[in-house]
Amino acid sequence: MTNMAEIERRQxxxxxxxxxxxxxxxxxxxxxxxxxxxxxxxxAARAVGDVYREVADSHSGPNxxxxxxxxxxxxxxxxxxxxxxxxxxxxxxxxxxTMRIAGSA
Numbered sequence: 001m002t003n004m005a006e007i008e009r010r011q012x013x014x015x016x017x018x019x020x021x022x023x024x025x026x027x028x029x030x031x032x033x034x035x036x037x038x039x040x041x042x043x044a045a046r047a048v049g050d051v052y053r054e055v056a057d058s059h060s061g062p063n064x065x066x067x068x069x070x071x072x073x074x075x076x077x078x079x080x081x082x083x084x085x086x087x088x089x090x091x092x093x094x095x096x097x098t099m100r101i102a103g104s105a
């Protein structure tokens with residue numbers, strides 16, 4: 001059985017690989033196309049939607065993938081939107097001394 005630390009490590013590695021791949025492609029596409037950042041972001045979001053649809057289709061119907069995941073478009077869309085909003089709002093802080101005080105104890 002895989003322990004939680006191993007699962008988290010694999011998820012962190014996968015997330016960093018995806019982030020780096022997307023950033024590299026984002027910059028390459030902006031440079032080649034001359035499109036503004038939000039136009040490329042919109043295209044990236046549509047591409048993620050296309051990937052979701054393709055994967056969901058392969059997990060539906062009589063010849064569905066045997067991994068037991070079953071797409072739930074509403075719940076999956078909510079999860080993807082929540083992940084996007086969390087990532088947009090999160091800003092890592094390198095030095096805690098530079099953080100704005102949020103309240104008092």
